[in-house]
Amino acid sequence: MESRFKEIAALIGDPTRATIMWVLLDGKAFTATELAIAADTSPQNISMHLNKLVQAELLCVESQGRHKYYKFSSKDIAYAIEGLANIIPPVTTKKNPDSPVTYCRTCYDHLAGKVGVMITDSLIQQKIIVDFEVSKKGEKWFAEQGLDINELKQQRRSFLRSCLDWSERRPHIAGSLATALLDKMLEEDWVRRTKNSRAIVITSKGQKNLYHHFKLTV
Amino acid sequence: MESRFKEIAALIGDPTRATIMWVLLDGKAFTATELAIAADTSPQNISMHLNKLVQAELLCVESQGRHKYYKFSSKDIAYAIEGLANIIPPVTTKKNPDSPVTYCRTCYDHLAGKVGVMITDSLIQQKIIVDFEVSKKGEKWFAEQGLDINELKQQRRSFLRSCLDWSERRPHIAGSLATALLDKMLEEDWVRRTKNSRAIVITSKGQKNLYHHFKLTV
DNA sequence: TACACAGTTAAGTGAGGAATGAAGTGTTTG
DNA sequence: CAAACACTTCATTCCTCACTTAACTGTGTA
Known part of the structure; x- marks a missing residue:
């Protein structure tokens, strides 16, 4: 229980992955390339990070031709990220x-x-x-x-x-x-x-x- | 806005700090030593981590004699951590x-x-x-x-x-x-x-x- | 007064993991 | 078909930052 919590926290903790989650708060599905641009990093790198997030079941993927669309795998994830954003003072x-x-x-x-x-x-x-x-x-x-x-x-x-x-x-x-x-x-x-x-x-x-x-x- | 989000995510992302937050979900205030034991690390190390969390205003401290009691600095923080815990499947x-x-x-x-x-x-x-x-x-x-x-x-x-x-x-x-x-x-x-x-x-x-x-x- | 305890500060080390470069698979389009 | 595109895989590099060792401040207690 606690270890899973630490795992999730560590996954969200990386700056690149945090940006991914932030962008995905939109609710839309984004392609790997779009996320790479948003996070200002290389395709290889975003691929690595997205893979980790999918492995941990925080995100899910849908292939459409040569594109892959990523989004939150459940509402709970979105709400958790929203909760983190809530900390930010207005x-x-x-x-x-x-x-x-x-x-x-x-x-x-x-x-x-x-x-x-x-x-x-x-x-x-x-x-x-x-x-x-x-x-x-x-x-x-x-x-x-x-x-x-x-x-x-x-x-x-x-x-x-x-x-x-x-x-x-x-x-x-x-x-x-x-x-x-x-x-x-x-x-x-x-x-x-x-x-x-x-x-x-x-x-x-x-x-x-x-x-x-x-x-x-x- | 986004940078503050990344900062918060990074702070919670470290295993030791994640454990601190997890323990504090109780709502009680804990001393540095108690948290060190809970996170299975040294007093110096927990001191460093607690300092970072206080600096970022995620936690607040109260001194009582030679003890220092740490707790969430606001309800929002607690709810955010609760939100993360919510992801964990039952x-x-x-x-x-x-x-x-x-x-x-x-x-x-x-x-x-x-x-x-x-x-x-x-x-x-x-x-x-x-x-x-x-x-x-x-x-x-x-x-x-x-x-x-x-x-x-x-x-x-x-x-x-x-x-x-x-x-x-x-x-x-x-x-x-x-x-x-x-x-x-x-x-x-x-x-x-x-x-x-x-x-x-x-x-x-x-x-x-x-x-x-x-x-x-x- | 001395000693134990709670916590801090500072310098140095090491490992984990993010980023990069190069080479690959599969898909679309001209 | 070739070329551009979307994405992946793997080996290597590099760097941050957590943790340690050591010495210190301040508080409570025998």
Whole structure:
């Protein structure tokens, strides 16, 4: 038990591997080369490190042609890394205004950052979500957005839970519902993912809709 | 941001320091010598490591005479370490029955393990806690136990929240209320802390009272 | 006062493991 | 088919940083 803990700690402890985990917090799968660039090291080296992480079952791989996509092997891993990131003190001063990454970003597979928290606040304020459960009114609302609550509930993963944001230090929605909401927003082109970053950019279409649905000025 | 993450990861990554963090998960403060014994290393070495952890503000120290007591410098640190421990797969098979540490233990400052989860279940089943909030009935119940709800609510820290147990993989109560409950149980000698371990032992007095209050046979 | 104990500081050593260079496999594309 | 690309494997190098030995400060106790 303790030895496994030490093993995990040692794996995450290396600077290159720490960077890998940091980048993967996005929730997306990354190729070996992308990770090599992000960690500023050689392909051979990243290959060695990725192999160790896969061996230890912290990451898993999927081969697609000549590419290999790496991602966290379980939610627990992502949450553990998120927990480590949580230690970092919030340094949002006037001199250091919100970067896109703290402003609007993904947390593994759902929306986080200031925007994630604001959307969550709005859902609660509109009584769409009450006590972190979808209300009667909420069910109707999500149906209007084209999200099938019952289908999402049937997934093995958690349907709706609270997740603490490491930059905002405030809870935002997570779980299959939050993922579905983010997917919908990506699909409708309200927001777009950025390459090599957890940051999310909001399109002008997104701005209008975020205001319309959440009274959110961005 | 990323560099601070790497720094933290590197600090926890060393086997000796990982052991320190693991031992400190108990929530108690430990002396340098105790930690040296736990990590199976020399006093000089533990001193060097502890110094690094304090410098990085992961731990804090308190001098008492010729002793120095070390503990996590914030809750966030404890939760991060707890998150890492969460990755470890549960290995409770028939051959490997519940050890005291998974059975009844402290999670930083509140009761966890099988007993922590069972108490939480009982509180929910008795409708003392509803939706992780203290009900009207609950307020009366806690008052009977000699716990002042309003005073606890006024503390700066979280009053009542859900905490995922790494051995049981189920939620149990945390926050100032949970801490107060554990303190009360220690005070009334229902349970006792053990030296150098997160395990908690249940006294015979405790067994009677746990059955009486929570219908819990231990 | 002396001695045991808790912890620290400083200099020197050594090993583990990350990074590099060179050569390989398998995949896609012109 | 050849060439570029994505990634791996292996042997070698190199360097950091944990640990040791030794000497020291400060606190409690016989």
